[in-house]
Amino acid sequence: MITLENRFFPLRSAVCFCIEGGIILASVVASFSLLHKTGDAGTIGFQDAIARGVVVAFFYQTCMYLLDMYDLKHSQTWGELIFSLVLAVGFVCIGIGLVTYVVPGFGVEGAMYYLTILFAAIFLLIWRMVFAIYLTRFASKENILVMGTGEPARLVGEEILKRERLGFRLVGFVGDTEDGNPHAVGKARILGDYSQVAELVRANRVRRLVVAFSERRGGYPVDSLLDLRVKGCYVTEWASFFEKLSGRIPIDNLSPSYFIFQDGFRKSTSLLYFRRIVSLSFAAGLLLLLFPLLLFIAFLVKVDTPGPVFYTQKRVGKKGKIFDIIKFRSMRKDAEENGRPQWAVRNDPRVTRVGKFIRATRLDELPQLINVLCGDLDIVGPRPERPEFVEELNKVIPYYTLRDTVKPGLTGWAQVMFPYSGTIEESKDKLQYDLFYIKNMSVKLDFLILFKTVKIVLLGRGAI
Numbered sequence: 001m002i003t004l005e006n007r008f009f010p011l012r013s014a015v016c017f018c019i020e021g022g023i024i025l026a027s028v029v030a031s032f033s034l035l036h037k038t039g040d041a042g043t044i045g046f047q048d049a050i051a052r053g054v055v056v057a058f059f060y061q062t063c064m065y066l067l068d069m070y071d072l073k074h075s076q077t078w079g080e081l082i083f084s085l086v087l088a089v090g091f092v093c094i095g096i097g098l099v100t101y102v103v104p105g106f107g108v109e110g111a112m113y114y115l116t117i118l119f120a121a122i123f124l125l126i127w128r129m130v131f132a133i134y135l136t137r138f139a140s141k142e143n144i145l146v147m148g149t150g151e152p153a154r155l156v157g158e159e160i161l162k163r164e165r166l167g168f169r170l171v172g173f174v175g176d177t178e179d180g181n182p183h184a185v186g187k188a189r190i191l192g193d194y195s196q197v198a199e200l201v202r203a204n205r206v207r208r209l210v211v212a213f214s215e216r217r218g219g220y221p222v223d224s225l226l227d228l229r230v231k232g233c234y235v236t237e238w239a240s241f242f243e244k245l246s247g248r249i250p251i252d253n254l255s256p257s258y259f260i261f262q263d264g265f266r267k268s269t270s271l272l273y274f275r276r277i278v279s280l281s282f283a284a285g286l287l288l289l290l291f292p293l294l295l296f297i298a299f300l301v302k303v304d305t306p307g308p309v310f311y312t313q314k315r316v317g318k319k320g321k322i323f324d325i326i327k328f329r330s331m332r333k334d335a336e337e338n339g340r341p342q343w344a345v346r347n348d349p350r351v352t353r354v355g356k357f358i359r360a361t362r363l364d365e366l367p368q369l370i371n372v373l374c375g376d377l378d379i380v381g382p383r384p385e386r387p388e389f390v391e392e393l394n395k396v397i398p399y400y401t402l403r404d405t406v407k408p409g410l411t412g413w414a415q416v417m418f419p420y421s422g423t424i425e426e427s428k429d430k431l432q433y434d435l436f437y438i439k440n441m442s443v444k445l446d447f448l449i450l451f452k453t454v455k456i457v458l459l460g461r462g463a464i
Contacts, residue, residue, distance in 0.1 A: 007243075007244050007245075007247050008166075008244045008245055010072055010073075010166040010167065012072055012135070012139070012166065012167065013070050013071070013072050013166075016070060016072070016131060017061065017070055019127065020060075020061060020064070020124060020127065021057045021061060023120070023123045023124055023127055024053065024056055024057040024060050024061070024120050024124070025050070025053040025054070025056075025057055026123070027053075027056075027116055027119035027120040027123055028049055028050075028052055028053035028056055028112075028116050028120075029046075029049055029050070029053060030115075030119055031111075031112050031115035031116045031119055032044065032046070032049035032112060034115065035111055035112055035115070044112070052112075052116075055096070055099055056092060056096060056116060056120065058095075059091060059092045059095035059096060060088055060091075060092050060120065060124075062091075063087065063088040063091035063092065064084070064088050065455065066455055066458060067084045067087060067088065069084055069088075072135065072165050072166055073162060073163055073165060073166055078129075081125075081128055081129075081132070082125070085121060085124060085125055085128070088124075089117060089120075089121050092117065092120075093117065096113065135165050136165075139167065140167065141164070141167050141168060141169035142167055142168055142169065142207045142208055143169050143171050143204055143205055143206045143207055143208070144160055144168055144169065144170055144171060144206065144207070144208045144209075144210060145171045145172060145173075145174060145191075145197075145200060145201060145204065145206040145208075145209050145210070146160075146170070146172070146173050146174070146188075146210045146212050146238075147173075147174045147175065147194070147197060147209055147210065147211045147212060147213070148173065148174075148175050148211065148212035148213045148238070149173055149175035149176060149190060150212070150213070151252070151253055152212040152213070152238050152239075152242075152250070152253045153173055153175070153212040153238070155212075155242060155250055155253070156210055156212050156238050156241065156242055156245075157170055157173070157188055159242060159245045159246050160245070161188075163245065168245075170188045171188070171191070171200075171204045171206055172188045172189050172190065172191040172200075172204075173188060173189070173190045173191065174190070174191060174192055174193070174194060174196070174197050174200060175190060175193065175194060176193055176194075191204075194220075194221045194224075195221065195224075197209070197221055197224050197225075197228070198224045198227060198228060201228055201233055206233060207233065207234060208233070208234040208235075208236060208241075209225070209228060209233055209234065209235050209236070210236050210237075210238050210241050211225070211235065211236065211237055211238055212238035213238075239253075239254055239258055240262075243436060243439075247413070247417055247433065247436055248417070248429075248432035248433045248435070248436050249432050249435040249436050249439065250432060251397070251398050251399050251428070251431065251432055251435065252398075259399065259402070262439065264438075264439035264440055265405075265438060265439050267406070267441060271441070271442070271443070274443065275378060275380075275443065275446065276378065278379065278443070278446075279372050279377075279378040279379040279380075280372070280373065282372075282379050283369040283370075283372035283373050283379065284373065286366075286369055287369050287370075287373075290366060293363075293366075294366060294367070297328055297354075297358060297363055297366070298328070300354045301328055301329055301330075301352075301354055301355075301358075304352050304353055304354040304355075305332060305333070305352045305353075305354075306333060307329055307332070307333035308329060308333075309328065309329060310326055310327065310328060310329060310367060311326075311327050311328070311329040311330070311331075312324040312325065312326055312327075313325050313327070313386065314386060314387055315376075315384035315385065315386060315387075315408070316384055316385055316386070316387050316390045316404065316408075317376055317377075317384055317404075317407065317408055318404060318405070318406060318407040318408070319404055319405075320404055321376075322387060323371070323374075323376040323384075325368060325371055325376070325377075325384060326367040326368055326370055326371060327364050327365060327367055327368065328358055328363065328364040328366070328367060329352075329355070329364075330351055330352060330354070330355030330356075330358055330359050330364045331350040331351055331352060331355055332350050332352060361457060362456070362457045365410060368410050369410070371410075372410060376408075377407065377408055377409055377410055378407045378408070378409045378410070379409060379410050379411070379446070379450070380409045380410070380411060380412060380446040380449050380450065381406055381407050381408045381409025381410075381412055381437075382403045382406065382408050382409065382412050382414065382434040382437065382438070383408060383409065383411075383412055383414065383415060384408035385403075385427075389427075392424070393424065393427055396424060397424070397427065397428050397431060399431070399435065400431055402435060402438060403431065403434050403435075403438070405438065406438055406441065411449060411450070411453045412433075412434065412437060412449065413433050413434065413436060413437035413445070413449055414430045414431075414433035414434045414437070415449075415453070415456070416449055416452035416453055416456055417433045418430050418433055437449075
């Protein structure tokens with residue numbers, strides 16, 4: 001497990017990706033070698049076979065990424081695994097066919113085409129079966145002991161259990177039962193009190209001890225923790241560990257001192273300047289590239305239902321600045337005829353036929369590229385909310401005002417990690433992801449968000 005942009009990144013996923021790329025490349029080379037011996041390889045040389053292997057690997061692994069096959073947190077049944085590989089094979093067949101037609105020099109034709117598909121499908125299926133058995137039975141796990149029995153301990157325990165396939169194992173909890181009842185988290189139990197922490201660490205071969213006190217009062221075993229730390233056990237404060245594990249900051253159980261003393265939240269002028277240049281370039285390029293599509297969507301919106309093509313709405317930007325956000329109209333003209341703002345809901349009856357499609361594919365958001373050019377938005381950042389909702393949310397959600405410290409974005413960390421927010425409680429959950437982004441904002445994180453956004457747009461996830 002490595003740390004990337006202050007998040008734990010499973011090395012197993014990267015290893016799986018690289019090995020499967022090698023398997024696909026080897027399948028192409030194997031089919032070429034077999035046909036070369038029989039004299040059926042034509043004029044293709046070994047280097048040409050390698051180039052074609054890269055193309056095949058691109059299509060295969062792109063489809064597998066879209067199917068979440070590299071998100072090892074999610075386990076698949078054998079049926080789901082076979083179904084996903086069949087979909088990937090179909091995607092590859094279509095992709096290679098298009099490449100062969102458009103750029104024959106990089107395509108795969110004839111017997112080599114069929115052999116490559118057959119070899120890759122068989123080898124990948126065998127590999128995935130072996131890899132699944134390895135993950136569930138033989139892969140090493142980092143034993144984690146959680147010190148505490150309150151709400152923070154429960155949150156940490158639940159996140160660890162979700163990621164057992166990534167190499168984490170929750171050993172149990174340490175503390176007094178009177179402080180809480182986290183032993184309902186999976187099979188984990190309270191193993192002992194604070195005075196036994198050193199003994200429990202040794203007995204369970206614990207590599208990481210997560211300190212998750214609701215409050216630090218009497219009985220804090222400082223000497224034991226120091227002794228464990230110098231002897232090689234990772235002693236971690238719960239909030240930082242939870243942040244790296246989940247990609248969000250748990251606002252309910254944190255004091256203001258966390259935000260005051262933690263690294264992050266400060267943004268250098270050079271970073272903000274560079275991000276602005278990237279946002280302007282990206283928005284201008286996309287507007288030019290997608291101009292025909294924008295015209296077509298505008299036509300569909302106009303002929304579908306009466307009303308304007310575009311819909312403007314007041315939103316809150318950086319430092320509370322109010323601006324008009326631009327979208328393709330996806331609801332009836334009288335969606336808010338009483339003049340009162342309403343939360344969007346799943347299967348909203350106000351959404352038009354065309355609106356349902358452009359909302360699912362996020363195409364209704366494309367006119368906001370104009371807002372990026374005007375300086376109201378960046379490409380990446382927390383999504384801006386309506387002033388009426390912000391006023392309400394500021395009163396009931398702690399630290400909500402921190403969202404206004406950075407410029408909002410067309411897409412963001414909360415958008416790629418959280419399905420949709422249509423209630424106050426969902427906005428509260430979404431804020432935890434926004435705070436993670438604000439704390440760890442960087443160009444690398446922005447590109448990661450854009451990469452995930454592409455998958456969400458293609459699969460229509462997270463929209464209502």
